Amino acid sequence: MVRAHWNGAVIAESDDTVIIDGNHYFPADAVNAAYLVPSTTSTACPWKGQASYYSVNVDGKLIRDAAWYYPSPSSAAKEIAGHVAFRHGVEIDANGPTPPPRSFFDRFRRRSGGGHVESDGSTGGSFDDASNAGVVTDYDDRSFYAALDEKVTVVDFWAPWCGPCKQLHPLFDARAAEHSDGALQFGRVNVDESPGVAAAFNVMSIPTIIVFDADGQEIEREIGLPGKRRLDQLVRSAGSVAGKTTGQGAA
Numbered sequence: 462m463v464r465a466h467w468n469g470a471v472i473a474e475s476d477d478t479v480i481i482d483g484n485h486y487f488p489a490d491a492v493n494a495a496y497l498v499p500s501t502t503s504t505a506c507p508w509k510g511q512a513s514y515y516s517v518n519v520d521g522k523l524i525r526d527a528a529w530y531y532p533s534p535s536s537a538a539k540e541i542a543g544h545v546a547f548r549h550g551v552e553i554d555a556n557g558p559t560p561p562p563r564s565f566f567d568r569f570r571r572r573s574g575g576g577h578v579e580s581d582g583s584t585g586g587s588f589d590d591a592s593n594a595g596v597v598t599d600y601d602d603r604s605f606y607a608a609l610d611e612k613v614t615v616v617d618f619w620a621p622w623c624g625p626c627k628q629l630h631p632l633f634d635a636r637a638a639e640h641s642d643g644a645l646q647f648g649r650v651n652v653d654e655s656p657g658v659a660a661a662f663n664v665m666s667i668p669t670i671i672v673f674d675a676d677g678q679e680i681e682r683e684i685g686l687p688g689k690r691r692l693d694q695l696v697r698s699a700g701s702v703a704g705k706t707t708g709q710g711a712a
Contacts, residue, residue: 508660
């Protein structure tokens with residue numbers, strides 16, 4: 462049984478919570494609505510959608526925006542529809558082992574076909590390649606959007622268990638070493654560790670390469686392991702856009 466409590470009151474209690482991003486989402490009928498006060502606060506998650514909030518009031522003591530929910534979650538997060546999560550001092554107590562957070566890409570781990578995704582039996586971790594240092598930057602859900610600011614960026618979406626992804630790495634790194642400059646940069650996103658970015662750009666197969674312009678807008682995409690010619694074409698396309706951006710900035 463999982464309980465959310467604060468100031469001596471049990472606000473929610475259920476043995477059927479959904480855990481996403483480390484948070485317990487309680488079914489709405491397991492929450493005592495008497496403690497919830499509607500809030501005008503709203504935030505956006507890149508993969509779950511638009512969140513709305515409640516403040517929590519127990520015996521006249523208020524915690525603002527201590528509960529949130531997704532009125533219309535994305536298809537990737539549909540399992541938390543009709544669920545509420547808590548923060549800001551509301552304590553969560555769980556009896557028994559807590560299951561690990563669910564990864565957006567768990568459903569693809571054993572899928573094969575099309576050359577896009579396959580498992581090589583490895584688990585977790587990051588790709589360790591000295592040639593990557595200083596050339597290809599590892600982005601995550603927190604750093605991704607800021608990293609795109611004002612630079613054309615070529616991004617490799619991958620996972621440690623994906624064989625074709627590892628085949629792509631040395632080819633991608635070599636292009637990055639040849640072409641990285643002030644206006645063009647190369648990055649990599651581990652979809653297991655950063656499901657938000659992957660969902661935000663509808664990355665459903667890996668490896669996937671996406672080219673973003675200096676405004677962070679997608680301009681080209683390649684799904685699956687590209688041949689050398691196609692990879693060079695993507696890099697040339699990105700370089701062409703970067704050149705135009707640099708020229709416009711100097712005018």
